[in-house]
Amino acid sequence: MTKTFIKKGKGDLEHVLKRWQRVTGQIGVRRLPEFLRHYFNSLHPFVRQERLFRRIREEVSSPQSAMDLVRDLERAAACYRALGDADDEFWLDFPGAAEQVRALVLFGVSQYKPLALAAFRTLTSDEVVKVLKDCVTLSFRFNVISRLGTHELEKCFNEAALGLQHGTVTKASGVRALLQPVYVDDDQFRADFEVFRQSVRRGKKIIRYILCELERQNSGHDLSWSTGSPATSPAPMSGPKLPSTNVRKDSPSSPPPSGASPDGHERTTTLRIV
Numbered sequence: 001m002t003k004t005f006i007k008k009g010k011g012d013l014e015h016v017l018k019r020w021q022r023v024t025g026q027i028g029v030r031r032l033p034e035f036l037r038h039y040f041n042s043l044h045p046f047v048r049q050e051r052l053f054r055r056i057r058e059e060v061s062s063p064q065s066a067m068d069l070v071r072d073l074e075r076a077a078a079c080y081r082a083l084g085d086a087d088d089e090f091w092l093d094f095p096g097a098a099e100q101v102r103a104l105v106l107f108g109v110s111q112y113k114p115l116a117l118a119a120f121r122t123l124t125s126d127e128v129v130k131v132l133k134d135c136v137t138l139s140f141r142f143n144v145i146s147r148l149g150t151h152e153l154e155k156c157f158n159e160a161a162l163g164l165q166h167g168t169v170t171k172a173s174g175v176r177a178l179l180q181p182v183y184v185d186d187d188q189f190r191a192d193f194e195v196f197r198q199s200v201r202r203g204k205k206i207i208r209y210i211l212c213e214l215e216r217q218n219s220g221h222d223l224s225w226s227t228g229s230p231a232t233s234p235a236p237m238s239g240p241k242l243p244s245t246n247v248r249k250d251s252p253s254s255p256p257p258s259g260a261s262p263d264g265h266e267r268t269t270t271l272r273i274v
Helices: 002-008 013-027 032-041 049-059 063-082 089-093 097-107 113-122 125-145 151-166 172-182 186-194 200-219
Strands: 197-199 247-249 268-273
Touching: 013 032, 013 063, 032 049, 032 063, 032 113, 032 151, 049 063, 063 089, 063 113, 089 097, 097 125, 097 200, 113 125, 113 151, 113 172, 125 172, 125 186, 151 172
Parallel strands: none
Antiparallel strands: 197 268, 247 268
16 A cells, blocks of 8 residues: 555655565564554554554555655554563663563553553653553453453553543543543452462463562562562552452362363462452
8 A cells, every 4th residue: 555655656665665674574574463553543543453454544645644654653663562572672761661561461461552652652751651550550450350351441542542642641640540441440350359260371470470469568578570589660560459368379279169160171270368
């Protein structure tokens, strides 16, 4: 589509193609559709993948707008790549961000990325880190513990991104207010946490993350869940605490809770308040 527009106009096709190659080099061809959708949703009302290219065609209607799109994608690509790698040198300019990104990668979530792209475009580095911390807290409650459907979550992240893009919010606190509709309240969070089950095979790091958080909240020892060493930055669980009175980690061989499948196909660990 971009090549067609530029061939019709007076744009420098070779220059634009080089930019496009740099984008695909950073993102990878397989992740490109997701990147394009998250980038688009950081600027425009929410769109699903199946309607993405139709909406892009509606927005990109001239050779100049096609060249502008590729230029802006190149700028966003470095940030988007870094959202998948907490060790990326991109985070050197954002003290405290790497640990938040590490947690988001651990959770396997992507719904927050349009908001993150908007935050990087519009906020200071300190405010960006605050937004990432809030994304960790919200995603932990919504995705990891309560395991709710993500459609409303995606739409809410999109609305928060548009708030930044349009200037109606200019601080992380304003973003947090826009995310309140999908913030799992304490009562539901505690209820879901009591019966939380996680595959041992796939979720050892999740369990470690939770136990390190409980240790921090109960004793004040701030351990990094990824290394077991003292954390180099504040832990990301802002807001109401995890249920932490006494927690028992049942062995994988413990009987499954009521309603769970007893066939033993996959070993699980259950965290319970006792």
